[in-house]
Amino acid sequence: MRVAAPVVASLLTLIVGSIFFASLGHDPLPTLYAFFIEPLNSLNGLSEWLLKASPLILIACGLAVGFRANVWNIGAEGQFTMGAIAASGVGLFWPNPDSVLLLPLMFIAGMGAGMAWAAIPAFLRARMNTNEILVTLMMTYIATLFLSYLVHGPWRDPAGFNYPQTALLPTAALFASFDPAYRLNPSIFITVVAVLLMWLFTDRSFLGYKMSVSGAAPLAARYAGFRESAAVWIGLLAGGAAAGIAGMAEAAGPLGQLSPQISPGYGFAAIIVAFIGRLNAFGIVLGGLLMSLLFLGGEGVQMTLGLPSALTRIFQGILLFFLLAADFFIFYRIRLIRPARDTHALETA
Amino acid sequence: MHPRLELRNICKRYPGVVANDDVSLAIQPGEIHAVLGENGAGKSTLMKIIYGAAQADSGEIFCDGNPVAAHNPATSRALGIEMVYQHFALFESVSVVENIALSASSAFHLPSLAEKIRELSLRYGMPIDPHRQVHDLSVGERQRVEIVRCLLRTPKLLILDEPTSVLTPQAVVKLFETLRQLAAEGCSIVYISHKLDEVQELCDTATVLRNGKVTGTARPKETTSLELARMMVGSKLPEMHVSPPVPSEKPVLEVTNLSVKARDHFGVDLKDVSFDVRGGEIVGLAGVSGNGQAELIALLSGERTHGRSDAIRISGTPAAGLRADERRKLGLAFVPEERLGRGAVPSHTLWENTVLTAHRSGTVRNGLVDRRKASAFAAGIIDRFKVKANGPASTAQSLSGGNLQKFIVGREIALQPKLLLVSQPTWGVDVGASAFIRQTIVDLSRAGAAVLVVSEELDELFEICDRLLVICQGRVSPPLVRKTTDREEVGLLMTGRTMSKDQMASGSGDVALQD
Incomplete structure (x- = not known):
């Protein structure tokens, strides 16, 4: 049943999507084809597909570690942004711009910044029992505004015609593409490693076991003496690290510089990916590929058919909605009770 | 008609x-x-x-x-x-x-x-x-x-x-x-x-x-x-063998002047609780549910900690400030009253549930869960305690209450504890299995372990315990020796009726010295 829900949700999303296209005056079948098939018809399409799936999968893997323990990190977008900022900072200002150490240093900086950004809500939750959902979400806005401040102010490229963006990163600070014609680069191997690590952690390690007990039965975790605060710290730091690395890979990959808009919403979409993937490493890979296709398809029909760009977000929303609904109807049954004023209906029942 | x-x-x-x-x-x-x-x-x-x-x-x-x-x-x-x-x-x-x-x-x-x-x-x-x-x-x-x-x-x-x-x-x-x-x-x-x-x-x-x-x-x-x-x-019932206890000289569990405020309005304050349990004996804690048992058990198991660390000692080590797994290192094992969600994770398999407390017994190596060891451990419990289950891979929630209890008791006993804490050991367990669980508890104590049994079934307590304590409104009575007391005395203490003022006063410091 756990596997059925994402499949049912995906099918329902397609059906509602078709109705949606029809209402916009487009024949549903060709539009669906343009949305879901056409983007993958070329090598470039495949390259873009994997390129966009990579950060989604990477972030979702980190988030799922926390989600399994009921630690709700909703702020991956902010941790992604901080990771991109820190990595770009190293890339832009490192004394030796040709150093081979530049990329590894940026990796560490990105990961560290993501973790540091997630450590704040972790500390607040573990020490003061604040709600991490709210704190992580609010910190996303701080990160976004911080990025905006940097690219409009101190980090603005003096030679950039006053555009709010930094200078281009030096070549040594960039992942070289596999092929100059396409944008896909070796950073996808980081994601592959992350998926394997995530699988090892959740399915095989004792630490991952403890986290799953904390999530599934908090009283049993207390009975066994597993620290609740450990689950909070690990859950948030894992998400922060993954999002920070994804931010670094994005800056050192397709972006090459910072601007106010560096993410099409990867941090939020990854939450949906984690749930479509049932918080399972390999499920997340499939979920990430699907979500990436929604991004690509949305861009595609925007260009070819002139459909609104909000379509991608709408599809994401519909998909999440149906996933939650499918889960709900699998685990619960709805019973209607007539309202009453002041009767002893129980007596007659 | x-x-x-x-x-x-x-x-x-x-x-x-x-x-x-x-x-x-x-x-x-x-x-x-x-x-x-x-x-x-x-x-x-x-x-x-x-x-x-x-x-x-x-x-x-x-x-x-x-x-x-x-x-x-x-x-x-x-x-x-x-x-x-x-x-x-x-x-x-x-x-x-x-x-x-x-x-x-x-x-x-x-x-x-x-x-x-x-x-x-x-x-x-x-x-x-x-x-x-x-x-x-x-x-x-x-x-x-x-x-x-x-x-x-x-x-x-x-x-x-x-x-x-x-x-x-x-x-x-x-x-x-x-x-x-x-x-x-x-x-x-x-x-x-x-x-x-x-x-x-x-x-x-x-x-x-x-x-x-x-x-x-x-x-x-x-x-x-x-x-x-x-x-x-369908066959002859097993008979209980309860040999006379040989209590150890030093107590394994010592509780001294433990007082705790209830965490919410409807909980019970523990008032100056003192008692001890020695190796080789079984001490029973009788009482009407809701008189402070839940609070006391949580403090003894480590699910709740206490600021004054020497209020609870396990084998002499101050333990009141330690978490449950740290106390388990001192030889504690614990069977809680709630099986699903506390003693076992409902959605997890039986082999996963052995890892919950048996992670020091070879089911975890180098930080990785050893599935084969854990499965073998679970299979051993299923076999020894005749747990009706489709093997180690069945989930805890698929077992009946009695069978899950057999499994949890089996798991905790398999840890070879020095101190076993059991709450409602045979609630919902059938006659044959109850007798087996009780006998196993007795055997464990006679092999030298200290056992504290919290039960609301007096028959059970009288069958296996060497000494009895009665808890009422957060106070614990002085110990009664099973052979010299009877159901009426314990039953009355449970309702707090014969607890005269002097007895309540002596229920504090002297209790540990009595016996």
């Missing part, structure tokens, strides 16, 4: 097992009818069929002489059949009256429903405050909520599944009065139990099941318990 309920030739098969094989029985109006049998004898399946939660493969059901076609719990309730399950179905986060309102089949009005609950519960001698939150209620109190929920519908047939396992002797007497009162008013009662003395005291007729078949029908008041037990078990 037609029987209130009649079953004819009921058969029910599940893949691999015949749960009910040609079962027939008749229950008259106003009759209290016992259904006796061990775990897995088919009692629960039969009750589900009566209640409509499962359908028989063949056979007929008649209610007041009318055949009942395919039915479900809703139609059963319309026929006046109500059931009190052994596992309560209550929402913890809302109040008593809201819980009852949620299960209402139609309209309700909260204030008048609350008033009705209060009246009805008082009338049947089991008062509950309808506005209390369920998570604050003890297990015994939760059961009252379930019973009152059924009584609100003035049932014609009430099914009770192991109702007394969580009650004190006094409360059992009260419950029996309630049930007799109900029967006298014409309500038929189906009483599922494995406690022969209770069945003999209460029930007019008994149908005994074994392996899904009726092995006999008896008038319990005219039948000896041995005969009934043989019908149930």
Whole structure:
């Protein structure tokens, strides 16, 4: 049943999507084809597909570690942004711009910044029992505004015609593409490693076991003496690290510089990916590929058919909605009770 | 006159097992009818069929002489059949009256429903405050909520599944009065139990099941318990061997002047609790549920810590500030009262649930869970404790309460603890398995372990304990030696009636020195 829900949700999303296209005056079948098939018809399409799936999968893997323990990190977008900022900072200002150490240093900086950004809500939750959902979400806005401040102010490229963006990163600070014609680069191997690590952690390690007990039965975790605060710290730091690395890979990959808009919403979409993937490493890979296709398809029909760009977000929303609904109807049954004023209906029942 | 309920030739098969094989029985109006049998004898399946939660493969059901076609719990309730399950179905986060309102089949009005609950519960001698939150209620109190929920519908047939396992002797007497009162008013009662003395005291007729078949029908008041037990078990019952204790010189568990404020309004403050448990002996803690047992147990197990570390010592080490796993390193093992969600993770498999506490016994290596070791560990428990399960890969929630209890007790004993803490060791466990669990606990203590048993069943405590403590309103009595005390003395202490002021005063510092 756990596997059925994402499949049912995906099918329902397609059906509602078709109705949606029809209402916009487009024949549903060709539009669906343009949305879901056409983007993958070329090598470039495949390259873009994997390129966009990579950060989604990477972030979702980190988030799922926390989600399994009921630690709700909703702020991956902010941790992604901080990771991109820190990595770009190293890339832009490192004394030796040709150093081979530049990329590894940026990796560490990105990961560290993501973790540091997630450590704040972790500390607040573990020490003061604040709600991490709210704190992580609010910190996303701080990160976004911080990025905006940097690219409009101190980090603005003096030679950039006053555009709010930094200078281009030096070549040594960039992942070289596999092929100059396409944008896909070796950073996808980081994601592959992350998926394997995530699988090892959740399915095989004792630490991952403890986290799953904390999530599934908090009283049993207390009975066994597993620290609740450990689950909070690990859950948030894992998400922060993954999002920070994804931010670094994005800056050192397709972006090459910072601007106010560096993410099409990867941090939020990854939450949906984690749930479509049932918080399972390999499920997340499939979920990430699907979500990436929604991004690509949305861009595609925007260009070819002139459909609104909000379509991608709408599809994401519909998909999440149906996933939650499918889960709900699998685990619960709805019973209607007539309202009453002041009767002893129980007596007659 | 037609029987209130009649079953004819009921058969029910599940893949691999015949749960009910040609079962027939008749229950008259106003009759209290016992259904006796061990775990897995088919009692629960039969009750589900009566209640409509499962359908028989063949056979007929008649209610007041009318055949009942395919039915479900809703139609059963319309026929006046109500059931009190052994596992309560209550929402913890809302109040008593809201819980009852949620299960209402139609309209309700909260204030008048609350008033009705209060009246009805008082009338049947089991008062509950309808506005209390369920998570604050003890297990015994939760059961009252379930019973009152059924009584609100003035049932014609009430099914009770192991109702007394969580009650004190006094409360059992009260419950029996309630049930007799109900029967006298014409309500038929189906009483599922494995406690022969209770069945003999209460029930007019008994149908005994074994392996899904009726092995006999008896008038319990005219039948000896041995005969009934043989019908149930089918062979001779194991006898308990309790050799005299050889207590260690130094106590393994020492509690000194432990006082704790309750964490919420409805909890119980612990007041200056002191006692000790030595290696080689079993100490029992008797008391009506909701008198501070939950608080004391949480403090002893490490689920709750205490600021003054030497208030609790394990083998001499101050332990009150240590977490549960740190205390386990000192040799503590613990069987909690709640099996699902506390003693075991419901959605996890049995082998995963062994890792919960046995992670120091080879099931974890280099930070990785060793599935083969954990499975072997689980299989060993299943084998030794005759747990009815489809092997180590079945989930904890798929096991019946008694079988899961066997598994958890087995897991904790397999850890070879120096100090075993057990809460309600045989609640809902059948006769044969109870005897086995008790014997295992006795054997563990005689091999040198210190054992503290918290139970609301006096018979059990008197059977295995060497010394008894009684807890009442957060105070623990001085220890009583089992051989020189009796049920009346303990029963009275449980209600706090004979606790004179001097005794309460001496219940503090001197207790540890006594003995």
